[in-house]
Amino acid sequence: MIVVKVGGSAGIDYDAVCADLAARWKAGEKLILVHGGSGETNRVAEALGHPPRFVTSPSGYTSRFTDRQTLEIFEMVYCGKINKGIVERLQRLDVNAVGLSGLDGRIFEGRHKDSVRAVENGKTRVLRGDHTGTVEKVNTGLIELLLTAGYLPVLTPPASSYEGVAINVDGDRAAAALAVALKAEALLLLSNVPGLLRAYPDEASLIRHIPADDVEAYLEFAQDRMKKKVLGAAEAVAGGVRRVIFGDARAGQPITAALDGAGTVVS
Template sequence: MTGDIEGTASDIVADGGHDAGGAPADEPPVVVKIGGAKAVDPAGAVGDVAHLVANGRRVVVVHGGSTVVDEVIERLGMEPEYVESASGVTGRFTDAETMEAFTMAMAGKLNTELTALFREAGVDAVGLSGVDGGILSGPRKSAVRVIEDGKKKIRRGEHSGRIESVNADLLSGLLGDGYTPVVSPPMEGKESDGGVTPVNTDADRAAAAVAGALDADLVLLTDVAGVYADPDDSDTLIESAATPDELAAVEDAAEGFMGKKVMAATEALTGGSGRVVIGDANVRDPIVAALGGAGTTIERSAIEEVEEAAETDGGETA
């Protein structure tokens, strides 16, 4: 993700201006998560955001950047380290040195470059990290349980966090003034003594937290068309899930990195998002396509039916 990417939407948006109050009253904001893998080209998403904003839709962009983070770590003479959690999920181990490289790559390099691409396309973008204004905040996790050589161990010195709050007022204020926030980790990690430490957090789940807080639609862009019933067969795309059973089928089918995206989708819906779409970043007009039904759409009804059932079954017993 570099500043010389071509094919932005500067030719779509003639004058770059937009009416801050022009968003249709019946349309929720859109939170778009752009992945950081090399296989994900942001150019199509940049053009789509420019198109949506020019037509009055409020958009928040959240981005990842694992590939570039690894590159920066290696340039500094270190080796990226990934560990398996006790629940079987693979993630980055972020010690103090890694956290320094992470912040340089995410908040410094990637966020600035992506914000510049949006501004070139006529979008009044504002680049922010999750620490700014406490946009993403929660307790720091300084130790993690991992599996090494088949044994459970505790690794200390971790710099990660669990998002517990989103500064929705700040984001809503920026949207109301006509700006498009471009948000990236790190998040604000709260220490037990009241201190604040920038810490790593998963970008998909960060996007989910923002979408839930804003009651926004969420589009998770990746390098495949959506969730496949058979991960090895692209003809088995699951187009939608609107019931708990259909959601369960999506969860069962999601493997590897896709499992994290489906987890983020359920968190967004539980938090207040109306719908989540997992779609291909590399198709023409990827966000518009996703909002129009391309990819895998998970509706809020898949969560609401579960919640309603829980409330029904929650009566007093004799």
């Protein structure tokens, strides 16, 4: 089993990802796709007059402040436009894909965090009314049902809280939890960069290999959202996934290239 997470940043070539995925699926490989949608969510939120608000925690992690209206816009884009766009591409390629959010069948479950500590103008404030959380539990029953019946699952945040409330969760860490739960042999985190760069944005500074027992030491090279990918990779290898690869989804055959060792390999 290979879990492929494709991001939602500008420049990602979903056609290339889907074509590669379809070819491998038809050759008999078992794969699951997890996707993001942050770039498009920002655009739609602006257009709807509810612009995105990003907050930085005291430890330096950036996240989207998700009030109820933001959550609804998030669902429109992630579960609607992006998820169905990917399912449509795969169906055109004759792959029987099924798109689901983490709410469906409670595939992704975690604790609802209603408040977030945010550093603004040098001061730490507590913001309430946040609909966020982290995936703590993956319920694989529905996924296994689908895979056994020959369907390719295409998964996206949000997740479900233990009380059944929709929560915005990080897609990279959700994919990592999924890879652990399914005992996947590899987790691919594909984005619009060649991999983890030592001196972002210099693409020539690509880090080729990260030892599995030392992933957190590489957090220092990752800024803002890239930190979540490094954290996800650390969680996946700690949970028994043998290989995590940060790969490039902008062109070519992104999945095949990553599995062939392009990008940053954590092993």
